[in-house]
Amino acid sequence: MEAMGVTAALGILLLLTAGGSTGDEAREAAAVRELLVRLLGPGPAAAFSVSVERSLAAESGLDTYRLSGGGAGARVQVLGSTGGRKLGPKPRPAPAPGYCGERDPPYRTGAPCTQSRDENGLYRYYQNVCTHSYSFLWWDWARWEQEIDWMALNGINLALAWSGQEAIWQRVYLALGLTQTEIDEYFTGPAFLAWGRMGNLHTWSGPLPPSWHLKQLYLQHRILDRMRSFGMIPVLPAFAGHVPKALTRVFPQVNVTQMGSWGHFNCSYSCSFLLAPEDPLFPLVGSLFLRELTKEFGTDHIYGADTFNEMQPPSSEPSYLAAATAAVYQAMISVDPDAVWLLQGWLFQHQPEFWGPAQVAAVLGAVPCGRLLVLDLFAESQPVYVRTASFQGQPFIWCMLHNFGGNHGLFGDLESVNRGPTTARRFPNSTMVGTGMAPEGIGQNEVVYALMTELGWRKDPVADLGAWVTSFAARRYGVSHGDAEAAWRLLLRSVYNCSGEECRGHNHSPLVRRPSLQMVTTVWYNRSDVFEAWRLLLAATPTLASSPTFRYDLVDVTRQAVQELVSLYYEEVRTAYLKKELVPLTRAGGILAYELLPALDQVLASDRHFLLGSWLEQARLAAVSETEAHFYEQNSRYQLTLWGPEGNILDYANKQLAGLVADYYAPRWRLFSETLVESLVQRVPFQQHQFDRNAFQLEQTFVLGTRRYPSQPEGDTVDLVKKLFLKYYPRAGSF
Template sequence: MWLEASGTMDLAVAVTVGFLLLARGSVGDEAREAAAVRELVARLLGPGPAADFSISVERALAAESGLDTYSLSGGGATPVRVRGSTGVAASAGLHRYLRDFCGCQVAWSGSQLHLPRPLPALPQELTEATPNRYRYYQNVCTHSYSFVWWDWARWEREIDWMALNGINLALAWSGQEAIWQRVYLTLGLTQSEVDEHFTGPAFLAWERMGNLHTWDGPLSHSWHLKQIYLQHRILDRMRSFGMIPVLPAFAGHVPKAIIRVFPQVNVTQLGSWGHFNCSYSCSLLLAPGDPIFPLIGSLFLWELTKEFGTDHIYGADTFNEMQPPSSEPSYLAAATSAVYEAMIAVDPDAVWLLQGWLFQHQPQFWGPAQVKAVLGSVPHGRLLVLDLFAESQPVYIRTASFYGQPFIWCMLHNFGGNHGLFGALETVNQGPHAARLFPNSTMVGTGIAPEGIGQNEVVYALMAELGWRKDPVPDLMAWVSSFATRRYGISQQDAEAAWRLLLRSVYNCSWETCSGHNRSPLVKRPSLQMNTTVWYNRSDIFEAWKLLLTAAPNLTASPAFRYDLLDVTRQAVQELFSLYYEEARTAYLNKDLVTLLRVGGLLAYKLLPALDEVLASNSHFLLGSWLDQARAVAVSEAEAQFYEQNSRYQLTLWGPEGNILDYANKQLAGLVADYYQPRWDLFLETLAHSLAKGVPFQQHQFDKDVFLLEQAFVVSRKRYPSQPQGDTVDLAKRIFLKYYPKRVAGSL
């Protein structure tokens, strides 16, 4: 049983697990889930190879442990038999076979699925049960930074990826604004008041958490219709695998027009968020004792579940990155209870999924009394906490395992969907195991919770694997070598050596030495105070770059290799940029105009154009692809331009005045050429003018001048290619031959 596997569980936690089991509700029958997995196999491998797999779902497999279990047998002259206690478990078993016995890999950047023939036979039946009740996926922000413009075809691929990686608990938050619109109109708000409240699509994550309203909206009628349709398909597919979709619930934030409809309503205006003024921030929070609170909360959940059904787990975040109006435990308990009571008024089996980010983000406010007030105001087992940033700053340790409430150990990893090689693989490898052994641990799962996906796939491959491992990977160096072999479909010594160098450098971060944001000067507004320090030896990046290029003749047929070569080249250029920036800054401070002009010209007119050109050779690094996704959602040219501007804002200024400037920075072809490069051109020209005229450089004036360039990019209607151009290997080699020897020699 799971209780025995934990070894440290007390009676309160046993009650917790019991409630969570009740919350699963109906996840579909065995036949439906088996059919869903068979369809996945056909999509993944094609109908021919799919015939070599026998898929079944048998609840009895989990009878002993009570946890998702799969069994593998056969192969060779007979079909590979994959059995799972759920559709998710069967999918995870299939993935295990493809990964460990066939040397395959399923990845965002492109899958390597060259199956050996005949299929390898298993020497004996392999049965595996996960140690985790839940394997969770997503962050509220992921819906804006990565999912916002997705169509069903892209969602289908992602849900397949989720199933193969054994994910059984995930947010499903699309379409909720259409439900909120129904609720607000029912309450008496006008359509114009509803339109004024919602943000644009690229910023909905923060409207959902109460951080923002109005900014770069409104939402169109067609947007609501499409999102409702999309949500139905997402939910149907998730449920067909036996996943548990997490639906949204009311957290207490209301539109300002609620005061017109209910003049006596008791609301508090919260403080501003993210450097926005109250035109877009300072949300209104209903007082927990106001009778309107349960009315709105219950009406929303009733409308939502009437439309979409329910699996009884709901997400809501009342104080995400916003300080509550009172630190009194009695207030915090009442505010928490009000959210929960509104849930159970509609769904008596409701379980609340809470992002624990608030406790980590403002630790000075959330002392033991305040945390206990929140966690203790919901019955044990009815509050499931995401320890969202546990790989860097775990909260469970300083809260005695969330004071008895169950929690999921999550890896956040990425902020804003930034590009940049980064990871804390050793910490991630050890973290879930340590949390499971923590005294009186209430850990019930592992989670993958990035703000943006589609980068650093090695990090996510490890975390997904840990969801099914009882112990850490014993040898990460050997593991990453195998990762490279599976990724490229062939064992190549130089490529594996490159990955070992990356593991000991960019993927060997700890929270004391790095943060998860890409803070390279390249993607930041220029100044003379930019920090270029890194936690690793840059020579490891340059050497890995060299090794991948050495391996290229044997691996050019691999799309994953081409992606990785470009990504490492991008990182190497980023490192070069920091080194040249340091030289340009030193030249300015030393009043050396000749060197400043020479290095500045190299930075702005050679290195950045070379980066833009190599990025243009892969479809995953194209601004045109990103913007075309946004435009494809529209039903008119005016709407297409609006969605494109939403996207441009998010990538750059984030708000009308650069409120969260460059937070969601990405290195995309087109973005480098028309956003980053003009900023650096202006900066270097301004520095040169300063030296030539003998006047001090004025950062404040530069910020005003460069803001005009940034704004011009956001409102531009320039179209960009959505198809790659050029050969990645040739372009990467050209950059390498030009810059690598000079940097190794330590000179320009």
């Protein structure tokens, strides 16, 4: 909410809740009033008067809102046009050539009113399939309610709603003749369900307890009810073709293909079984699932399914790819004739060497035009619409992915995010129908998401990002402050100014990686900008320290500064080792492992957003027994670190949390420094493979550990940051 005023956000919200019948409007108006009370409290909420007038959008057909009044004690009048429901159950035809470039002017203003419309398309989409595992994993209803409120206030009208689907699949598999044991052996553990749902994994870190299914069904009903009350369109899952191996026991003649392994897992946990599109079981399984799903949850007629996510299809023949795609769609419309398929376009980006023009055309052409809605998932960095002629006429949503694995780390390409939607809308014969945010993990780099949500309502890019980020800082902290705003401008020109291959969205800092002598420490920006931003924020503490968002940012920028220092000390360690200089090696390694990382852990421990204990406590609270609590906690620990039993996707989901820094990252660095010292003393070469084996023992000890970590912050953020700053800031300029 820092990046958007309450009245503007309320106007956007009304756009979502304005469609449907009189009864729908009454229900949705009640939902808005309830949100205002949750957000502001009963007294301040009474200062707003909200109403709906469909004619507001009659001329342009675009979502529109007006804000007026509010002066001298008057109530703020908020008027909204139509919204989420106007997109309707019926599929819209693909936009005609030029559709996205020929739009009405974005704003009309006139005191005392302001007005805005959805200038970048019909849809404002949110979520990635992976977000459910990296961020939403342990959420209860209170946390979901908070998130849906945020979605509503930022105008989100299309979002995944994938909780509870394993309970539905369990019913289907039992009806098909599988045993409960076979089903339990198939599902992954809770922390890895996203990849089970996309066919990448099975079995790993499972099984799911019966209580999991019951709780997720309950959550899904509440999630759907609240999303629909705001006029959002929830996207439900559909059958993509992947089935348990046990299905071959029940149906020995079934035609299935065993796919290749994924993510450095062997076939014990990967190599899914894919039904042949021509097999009679394909429409049977697909229709059984969707019928049972919609009977339980209802439907809004948009469904997500990904058959070949990060998996190479068994054939590159266009006829096979078209048949496999058509089979998924046919199973949808056999149950819901109004079905629209939401497809993550990641497969085209992830394996461009496989997905040539003929292969892409086979998939896109296998679904009637307008019935396939494609997410151009990583468009801020590697847009696919450009090389597929705007997805060959199928409508698409320009998405910002930004974050992989839920990593901490200041990062982003604000310039590409700023200009990307407009460029896509003006692309020749563009079929862009909206904008979206599809991060693998949330809870970081809020400035990036604040800009992206605003761009869903702008026809043109922000003209001056420097001025915009200055204003963002003032809104975020509730007051203008020169030092804080200068700090944000430095961050804009440094960490938020990446380009090209640098913009892969994953934190490769040595801090969060298993150490080696080949680690990459180069960055696309001048580290001195980060250190100066750190100094400026600290200088602003006398004025801004009472702001929770400021204190969070102070921790986050301190964390980033320490991340930079780790790289610099690591360079000293490596240089000293290669030069066989024992004293400098011991000094730099000792500072890094025994001083700097423990100091960082203390700073992180002072803010509730950076606590390993909070993440693990959420996992334990989701359980109904101590056995379940231990199981869920171990799922969490695995995801943050080894990801698989052998470190299969090591440190992919790395995060900088108090407790994780002290008991996982720091021990590895101590082992690395001590191993290098021992190598020089004994005059034997450093053996990376032996170090990796020893490091794995440390990593596994952490994953299997049972130590409880604080779930409440400890220490004063400002005092801890000052101590760390005074010790290390003078050294930053000496590297």
